Amino acid sequence: MTTGAFEDYDDRVATVGAGQTASSRRRILIAGTIGTAIEWYDFFIYGLIAPLVFDQLFFPKFDQLTATIAVFATFAVGFLARPLGGLVFGHFGDRLGRKSVLLCTLLLMGLATMSIGLLPTYASAGLGATVALVVLRFLQGFALGGESTAAILMAIETAPGHRRGFSAAVIQAAGPVGVVLASFAALAISRLPEADLLSWGWRVPFLISAVLVALGVYMRWRIEESTTFREAGESEEVPAVEAIKGHWRPILIVFFAEMAQTSYFYLTAIFTISFATRQLGVQKDVITQAVLFANLVGLVAMPLIGAWSDRIGRKRLFLAGVVLAAASMFAFYGVVASRDTLLITGAVILAAGIIHPLMFSTEGSYFPELFPTRIRFTGVSIGKQLGTVLGGGIAPLVATSLFAQTGSTYAITGYYVALALAAMIALGFAHETSKSRLLG
Numbered sequence: 001m002t003t004g005a006f007e008d009y010d011d012r013v014a015t016v017g018a019g020q021t022a023s024s025r026r027r028i029l030i031a032g033t034i035g036t037a038i039e040w041y042d043f044f045i046y047g048l049i050a051p052l053v054f055d056q057l058f059f060p061k062f063d064q065l066t067a068t069i070a071v072f073a074t075f076a077v078g079f080l081a082r083p084l085g086g087l088v089f090g091h092f093g094d095r096l097g098r099k100s101v102l103l104c105t106l107l108l109m110g111l112a113t114m115s116i117g118l119l120p121t122y123a124s125a126g127l128g129a130t131v132a133l134v135v136l137r138f139l140q141g142f143a144l145g146g147e148s149t150a151a152i153l154m155a156i157e158t159a160p161g162h163r164r165g166f167s168a169a170v171i172q173a174a175g176p177v178g179v180v181l182a183s184f185a186a187l188a189i190s191r192l193p194e195a196d197l198l199s200w201g202w203r204v205p206f207l208i209s210a211v212l213v214a215l216g217v218y219m220r221w222r223i224e225e226s227t228t229f230r231e232a233g234e235s236e237e238v239p240a241v242e243a244i245k246g247h248w249r250p251i252l253i254v255f256f257a258e259m260a261q262t263s264y265f266y267l268t269a270i271f272t273i274s275f276a277t278r279q280l281g282v283q284k285d286v287i288t289q290a291v292l293f294a295n296l297v298g299l300v301a302m303p304l305i306g307a308w309s310d311r312i313g314r315k316r317l318f319l320a321g322v323v324l325a326a327a328s329m330f331a332f333y334g335v336v337a338s339r340d341t342l343l344i345t346g347a348v349i350l351a352a353g354i355i356h357p358l359m360f361s362t363e364g365s366y367f368p369e370l371f372p373t374r375i376r377f378t379g380v381s382i383g384k385q386l387g388t389v390l391g392g393g394i395a396p397l398v399a400t401s402l403f404a405q406t407g408s409t410y411a412i413t414g415y416y417v418a419l420a421l422a423a424m425i426a427l428g429f430a431h432e433t434s435k436s437r438l439l440g
Contacts, residue, residue, distance in 0.1 A: 024224050025158045029167060031219040032151035033174045035106050038212040039147045040178025042113040043140055045205045047075055048179075048186040048291070051274040052284060053202050057121045058130045065404055068274055072396040074134050075270070078141030079393020085145025086381030087240060093150055093377035094239040097225045098157075101150040101377075103217060109143035110213030112136045117206025149381050152364045157228035157373070157438065162310055165434060168364030169306020175360070176299035183292035190284045228438065232373035239378035243371070250370035251383040253430045257318065257367075258387025260423035261359040264325040266392040267416060268332060268351035269294065271399045276336055276344065279403070286341050290348035297353030302361035313432045314366035319424065321358030326420035328355060333409035369433035391419065 054074075055067035062070060085105075093101040116136050120129050151171050159167035185205035192201040235242045243251065269291050276282040309317050328351055335347040363384075371379035402411040 028154050028158050028223050028226075029170060031216075031223045032102070032154055032171050033177075034219050035102060035216040036147065036151045036171055036174035037177040037181065038209075038216045039106060039109050039144060040175045041181045041212060042109045042178075042209050043078065043144050044179045045113070045182040045185060045209075046078070046116065046137065046140065047270045048182050048273065048288065049189070049202055049205060050075060051270075051277070052186070052190060053198055054133075056198060057123075057202070058133055060122055065278075065400075068278060069397065069400050069404070072271075072274070072400055074137050076389075076393045076397050077134055077137045078144070079389045081138045081141030082145035082148075082388055082393070083382070083385040085142035086149065086385035087145075087378070088142075089146025090149065090378035090381035091239055093146065093153070094235065094375055097229055098150045098154045098377070099220070099223060099225045101146050102154070102220050105143045105147035105150065106213060106216050106220065109140055109147065110209050110216075112139035112143065113206050113209040114213075117203040117209075145381065145385050149368075149377055149384065153229075153368055153377060153380075154223075154226050156365055156368055157226040161437065163307075164369070164438075165309035165314065165362065165365045166303060166307040168368075169302045169309070169361040172306070172361050172364040173299045173302035176295040176302065179295040180292060180299065183288055183295060187285060187288045187292060190288055228373055235374045239375045240382065243375045243379040243382060247371055247375065247379050249429065251379060253370065253426045254367050254380060254383030255387040256423045256426035257322075257359075257363065258384050259391035260322050260325065260419050261356070261363060262388045262392030263395040263416060263419050264329075264359070265352055265356050266395040267329075267399055267412065268348060268356070271396040272336060272348065274396070274400065275333075275403070280337060280339055282336075282339055282344065286344060287348075290345040291352065293345060294349045294352035297349055298357045298360075301354060301357045305357055305361040306365065309362045309365065310434055313434045314362045314369075315427060315430060315432050318359050318362045318366060319427055321355055321362075322420050322423050322427070324355045324358065325351075326417050329413045329416045333412065337409075366433060369436060369438065370430070373438065 050071050051068070054071045055062070058074075059067040059070045089101045089105060113136075116133065119125075119132055119136070122129050125132075151174075152168050155167040155171045156164045182205065185208065189197055189201040189204065237245075273287050273291065276287045277284050305317060332347055332351060335343050338344070367380050367384060368376050398415060399412045402415060403409065405411075
């Protein structure tokens with residue numbers, strides 16, 4: 001299979017971003033990293049706080065299990081919005097540039113997050129509060145649908161050819177940075193008295209977003225547009241039409257690979273918060289601390305793995321991550337069920353901090369390298385965002401439903417193994433890209 005997006009080369013020189021100075025590349029990398037961390041903080045603070053209190057605040061009429069399913073359904077709404085955001089922002093990103101998308105998505109995400117922190121609860125506003133929560137969660141996902149691709153493209157399109165994997169992985173590591181910030185916030189409020197947590201404590205992490213977004217906008221306003229984008233020819237068709245017609249194979253590869261990557265993280269981190277606290281009686285701060293430690297390990301591991309992918313290839317490392325993820329699922333929930341703090345922490349760190357980064361850090365460079373510049377934003381967005389929705393977006397909801405029906409975690413393991421096998425088959429049709437030149 002050939003994607004038409006690259007051609008082999010051996011000189012390992014900077015063949016892209018030649019018009020970008022070293023200082024410009026540094027600003028782009030720093031601004032992309034900070035802005036992406038803020039976006040992921042905003043998006044994940046919902047996932048970390050919602051399982052703790054939103055069942056009581058916005059779904060008080062349901063029993064505990066049904067309310068938990070409702071919470072994860074609203075969590076999934078953010079993922080359902082991501083393909084639409086990816087398509088819309090992908091179109092403008094391929095037509096107008098990456099920088100404008102980076103600014104728009106950050107502002108939209110920040111406003112939606114702050115608004116969640118100002119929402120009335122069901123007790124004071126009834127169903128209107130629940131509907132407003134769903135709408136704001138949708139806007140968060142819509143914004144992230146553009147952000148999660150734009151910052152990566154700016155990084156690899158301005159990086160030297162032999163450092164694309166490292167540069168993309170630095171941006172990817174901003175995801176764990178955002179989750180670490182969100183975990184600190186969730187951990188802090190989880191230790192509040194129950195009455196304070198339910199009355200005002202849960203709002204604080206959402207409102208903090210105002211300061212973070214102001215910093216991110218300032219940083220991104222000062223960067224230059226990617227030279228690679230400016231020099232690339234414009235698609236003669238609508239970018240989405242050209243991507244689907246001429247590059248459907250790499251889109252499918254990205255789709256199946258992304259399903260495996262995202263579902264693994266959300267099954268071992270986000271779903272585990274609810275499963276461990278609600279079903280097993282594990283203390284809230286035990287599991288939130290485990291997620292925090294896992295992301296601290298991950299943010300260190302990701303740049304190292306990205307640099308490693310520049311040397312030995314992206315495909316090999318991504319496949320290793322998928323295989324290890326599938327194997328680990330056979331023991332993961334059994335360890336969590338032990339209720340042992342050290343074992344739970346170790347299991348979450350291994351899963352979310354070491355195995356998951358093998359996939360997450362390498363996809364940042366691997367996926368964009370499968371597409372030409374003129375439709376790169378759109379092509380990556382279609383495959384990635386659809387894969388995210390049908391992977392991580394619904395994974396906590398599917399896992400909770402499977403557990404409710406079977407009372408066992410074996411069905412959850414089988415669910416993930418099926419996704420992993422699909423990814424392995426798809427990646428079997430993909431070529432290695434780490435030694436290839438980006439084309440316009």
